[in-house]
Amino acid sequence: xxxxxxxxxxxxxxxxxxxxxxxxxxxxxxxxxxxxxxxxxxxxxxxxxxxxxxxxxxxxxxxxxxxxxxxxxxxxxxxxxxxxxxxxxxxxxxxxxxxxxxxxxxxxxx
Numbered sequence: 328x329x330x331x332x333x334x335x336x337x338x339x340x341x342x343x344x345x346x347x348x349x350x351x352x353x354x355x356x357x358x359x360x361x362x363x364x365x366x367x368x369x370x371x372x373x374x375x376x377x378x379x380x381x382x383x384x385x386x387x388x389x390x391x392x393x394x395x396x397x398x399x400x401x402x403x404x405x406x407x408x409x410x411x412x413x414x415x416x417x418x419x420x421x422x423x424x425x426x427x428x429x430x431x432x433x434x435x436x437x
Contacts, residue, residue, distance in 0.1 A: 347391050354381040372413045379406035 357378045361371065382403035386396050 347385060347388055347395075350381060350385050350388075351395075354378060354385065357381065372410055372417065375406055375410045375413060379403050379410055382406060 357374060361374050361378060382399045385391060386400035386403055388396070391399070
């Protein structure tokens, strides 16, 4: 399933927005795409980052029910950890790929 990343639903509002229901709907939609689109190597870091930003924006809304605000704040921290973990895994994979590529190109001395 191809995801249209230019779709406005993927853009976190910079001012926090005025419609918590729409923001919550968007973040649930994004989360379902993250799960559906993930592979064995993990999910999309960019999508996880957008989810984290939406949750953080939701948590900061003054009119949001306290329990929902606390839940969004907690989930935002968990998604931030997911983003960090995926970035670290990508860096490790890239590092190992570079080492393996060098090992293949260096002629053996006998």
